[in-house]
Amino acid sequence: MSNTIENVIIIGAGIGGLSAAISLRKIGLQVTLCEGSAHDAPAGTGITQPQNTFKVLKDLGVYEECLEQGVQLDSMHILNKEGRVLLEVNQKFLNEDLPGRNSIWRSSLNDILLTKALSLGVTMQWNKKLKTYEENEHGVTVYFEDDTILEADLLVGFDGIRSKVRNMMLQREVQSSYLGMGSWRVPIEFPAGTLTTTSYMLLNEDNKVGIFPLTATDGYMFILKPVDEDYRDPKEQRYDTVRNMLEPFQWKKDFLNNCFQPDSPILFNMIRQVVLKEKWYSQRVVIGGDAAHASAPNLAQGAAMAIEDAIVLAEEIDQHHSLSEALSAYYDRRYPRAREVQRLSEELLINEMSGKSSQQEIIQQCDALLERAY
Numbered sequence: 001m002s003n004t005i006e007n008v009i010i011i012g013a014g015i016g017g018l019s020a021a022i023s024l025r026k027i028g029l030q031v032t033l034c035e036g037s038a039h040d041a042p043a044g045t046g047i048t049q050p051q052n053t054f055k056v057l058k059d060l061g062v063y064e065e066c067l068e069q070g071v072q073l074d075s076m077h078i079l080n081k082e083g084r085v086l087l088e089v090n091q092k093f094l095n096e097d098l099p100g101r102n103s104i105w106r107s108s109l110n111d112i113l114l115t116k117a118l119s120l121g122v123t124m125q126w127n128k129k130l131k132t133y134e135e136n137e138h139g140v141t142v143y144f145e146d147d148t149i150l151e152a153d154l155l156v157g158f159d160g161i162r163s164k165v166r167n168m169m170l171q172r173e174v175q176s177s178y179l180g181m182g183s184w185r186v187p188i189e190f191p192a193g194t195l196t197t198t199s200y201m202l203l204n205e206d207n208k209v210g211i212f213p214l215t216a217t218d219g220y221m222f223i224l225k226p227v228d229e230d231y232r233d234p235k236e237q238r239y240d241t242v243r244n245m246l247e248p249f250q251w252k253k254d255f256l257n258n259c260f261q262p263d264s265p266i267l268f269n270m271i272r273q274v275v276l277k278e279k280w281y282s283q284r285v286v287i288g289g290d291a292a293h294a295s296a297p298n299l300a301q302g303a304a305m306a307i308e309d310a311i312v313l314a315e316e317i318d319q320h321h322s323l324s325e326a327l328s329a330y331y332d333r334r335y336p337r338a339r340e341v342q343r344l345s346e347e348l349l350i351n352e353m354s355g356k357s358s359q360q361e362i363i364q365q366c367d368a369l370l371e372r373a374y
């Protein structure tokens with residue numbers, strides 16, 4: 001199959017799909033990015049970007065904006081429930097001369113990536129939900145739920161953990177596996193003047209609470225706690241659930257009591273991962289990001305791995321004459337690294353759940369891996 005591809009359709013305008021749109025447009029392809037949700041759909045709370053993410057943000061040309069719109073955190077204090085500092089983790093693990101971990105609202109990150117994609121000439125289509133597709137050696141025909149049809153040389157699926165592109169490509173319903181942990185994410189307010197360059201992780205016997213500033217006056221809190229697979233947390237109970245989980249913590253009690261309100265939009269997720277035995281491509285279809293390797297969030301690498309996928313996919317398409325060779329090279333480069341980060345993320349989660357003390361070793365293993373080029 002020769003590599004005469006000129007146009008691609010990307011499904012999913014999350015962090016991975018937007019990054020793929022930028023990278024594929026930069027190598028001269030016509031890109032149509034199709035997102036199932038509306039433009040103004042809520043984009044969740046915050047995201048933290050460890051230092052290795054800086055390299056990929058630079059590659060996309062959005063590094064400065066991301067740092068301007070986020071806050072940079074040089075250290076993380078790990079505290080027990082009484083507030084005693086157990087460990088200070090340096091967030092400049094790759095380069096002491098760069099700022100530490102960037103912490104940013106997901107909506108800001110999405111807006112920055114979207115603005116970049118549009119400035120390069122990407123065609124964006126909202127409310128455009130993939131229904132099905134057909135592929136042959138010449139191209140792919142994509143059918144949408146609004147009864148429209150688009151054609152392209154390549155279909156790229158960055159459509160998340162429940163990816164339809166992946167399931168159709170592999171011709172099976174891929175089941176994500178539950179890792180035993182529930183996650184609550186809460187937007188919070190910081191009283192003016194309390195912002196520092198530190199994030200906090202509070203540890204109790206059966207849960208951990210992360211506190212990350214996102215701007216000078218707000219941020220987000222997450223709570224990770226083991227729950228059974230059939231656990232449900234209806235929206236109307238979440239405020240009380242979170243309050244109860246915070247009860248044992250004595251650290252900055254006033255702040256913990258007042259940083260969110262009964263009507264704060266609290267997100268709840270069960271932590272799941274997707275490990276595929278199959279390759280991430282077929283003749284004219286390829287997947288990346290959470291669709292290919294959704295992972296536990298404990299190492300905060302999901303966004304970096306999705307962006308790396310996007311960049312590597314574009315590099316391999318640019319470097320090969322044959323599309324099948326490009327897709328195969330993309331998979332060969334990405335699978336070992338993404339799988340190892342996923343394995344370490346799961347190991348860290350299991351460690352944290354069982355109260356083992358080898359977390360530092362796992363983080364160091366991951367840091368060593370991330371120092372290598374992707």
Ligand SMILES: Cc1cc2nc3c(=O)[nH]c(=O)nc-3n(C[C@H](O)[C@H](O)[C@H](O)COP(=O)(O)OP(=O)(O)OC[C@H]3O[C@@H](n4cnc5c(N)ncnc54)[C@H](O)[C@@H]3O)c2cc1C
Nearest residue numbers: 012014015016036048129130159160289290297300302303
């Ligand atoms: C609790 C939690 C905390 C996390 N914290 C961090 C963190 O701090 N740092 C970090 O780097 N990562 C974090 N992650 C992981 C990170 O959010 C993901 O890895 C990353 O968002 C994956 O991006 P993606 O583009 O592959 O998928 P997604 O962000 O899921 O985007 C998929 C997009 O596809 C769209 N879509 C789905 N189906 C269709 C369809 N049929 N047609 C059209 N569009 C469709 C969806 O609407 C969505 O916009 C966290 C994850 C969780 C669960």
